[in-house]
Amino acid sequence: MIVVKVSYTVEGAYVEKNQENINIFMEDFKKLSGNDFRYNVYLMNDGQTFVHLSHFKNPDIQNKVLNVPSFxxxxxxxxxxxxxxxxxxxxxxxxxxxxxxxxxx
Known part of the structure; x- marks a missing residue:
């Protein structure tokens, strides 16, 4: 299993747009079939730092997910x-x- 954590901080003016973009790719991720990955996104208490935590069954699934156009x-x-x-x-x-x-x- 591949587990990846990505964190980053955006400017305050970009927080809402980033959340909108996350919602778009998450809807596309939900359409992918199977039980081959989990993908969660969190917003830290500072209101500007995002954390993405993903679990992929194997590199092929990871590649498929990370190449979704909306992502x-x-x-x-x-x-x-x-x-x-x-x-x-x-x-x-x-x-x-x-x-x-x-x-x-």
Whole structure:
């Protein structure tokens, strides 16, 4: 399983637009079939820092999800909004959960 955390901070004026773009790609993600990935987005208490936490069953599923056109457009607009070097990507190793994530033991 591939687990990725992405965090970034946007300018206050861009928060609402970023949320709109997230809603668009999340609707497209929901249309993808299967139980091969989980994708969650959070807004930190500062009201400007977003955290995306994703779980992918394998690299093929990750590639499929990350190439959804609305997601690519979200990334383009987010990056062009001016992130001031706040973008951070981390890959984690899955160890355990209280619920069944992607049918993993």
């Amino acid at each position: 690519k457009e979200f990334q383009k607009q987010r990056d062009e909004s001016g992130l001031n070097n706040s973008h951070k990507l981390e890959e984690w190793s899955f160890l355990a959960a209280t619920t069944d994530i992607l049918n993993e033991p």
